[in-house]
Amino acid sequence: RWSYLTSCLSNSIVLSCHREEEVSLREALGGIIADPDVEDEHELPNDLQEKKRFLAVYPQVKLELEQQIGKLRALADKIDKVHRDCTITQVVAGSTSAVSGVLTILGLALAPVTAGLSLGLSATGLGLGVGAAMTSVSTTIVEKVRTASVEAEASQLMPTSKDPGKVIKEILESTPRLLFVSKNSFRNLEVIKKNIDAIKLAKANTRLASNAKRLMTTGRVSARNTRQVQKAFGGTALAMSKGARIMGAATAGLFLVLDVVSLVQDSKHLYEGSKTESAAKLRQQAQDLEQKLQELIRVLDSLTK
Structure with missing residues (x-):
């Protein structure tokens, strides 16, 4: 003994x-x-x-x-709270992204039927998608930074095997993704603007909108009218061929499935208490002491x- x-x-x-x-x-x-x-x-x-x-x-x-044990447990609770809050944000972002996918599919499906509604749904879906993507990536970075800060505080109490270089690497790995999402978001914002301009044009020029519908459904319009439609509605669902709309809907459907799977996993993790490995290690150190x-x-x- x-x-x-x-x-x-x-x-x-x-x-x-x-x-x-x-x-x-x-x-x-x-x-x-x-x-x-x-x-x-x-x-x-x-x-x-x-x-x-x-x-x-x-x-x-x-x-x-006793003070050391209390501090370790308090820091573990802090890490779990950060993770829980970020998981809730990710669930909200995932739900928004799923709604975005549904609206995108509806916008492509309704394009041959009603120009105004279709473009409105497409613009709304893109807007929600931009917000969800930015929220998801920024939340991931915020969680890693805040967790690393708490772990650094814990390392002053007890020796830790957490490599600071690894933490920095994990944070930096999220930066290219944020830059990609930002760049893609700017492109989507341009498409949103095109959809809004197209809605105004379709309301002001019903003949041009009719030619666009005819081009999407039958493809039987003159070359001159085709050029007019492409120039007026280029970059929107009204200027897409049937094959392009089907491909776009299939792609949106695939991302929708991925969003739903991620949403289910995050919701399950949240229901189970959203505990983290880092917090578990701190609690184990407190238990050893x-x-x-x-x-x-x-x-x-x-x-x-």
Whole structure:
């Protein structure tokens, strides 16, 4: 039992002591553990002195251990809260992205029937998609940065195997994705503008809108009217061929399925408590210290009986 206590104190408990208390505690333990079964009457006074020294530093060691345990558990709760909040945001973004996919498909499907409604649905779907994509990527970056900050705070309490370079790499890996989403969002904003302009043009020029519908359904319009439609509605569903609309709807449908799968996974994770591996490690460290503290208390009890 005494050798176990020495190991515990030298590896972790002593980390929370001040320098003078550390030296005193080591010397006290060393004197007591040197020969716990000694019966030589000449050694008894020295043993009693070492015991007193141990009892003198024990309260401060116990207090700092308890504070360390409390801080580790508080930091673990903080990491889980950050992750939970970010997961909720991801669920909202996933729902928005799914709605965006549905509206995009409807916009392509209704293009031959009604120009105004189709373009409105397409513009709304693109707008929701832009917002969802930006929210998802930025939330991922925010979670990694905030989690890394809490882990850095925890590393000041206990040694950690978390490589700072790995944390930075994980954060930087999200940056290209953010740049890609930003670039793609700007393109989508341009398409949204084209859809809005096309809605106004279709309302103002019903003949041009009719030619666009005829081109989408039968393809039987003159070359001159085809050029007019392409020039007026280029970049929108009204200027797409039937094959292009089918391909666009299929692509939107694929992304919709992926959004739904991700949404289900995030919702399930949220329902299960949205715990993180980092928080679990901190709680395990706190539990290890708790066990060592209990051993220290048992030793104290044996000395004071």
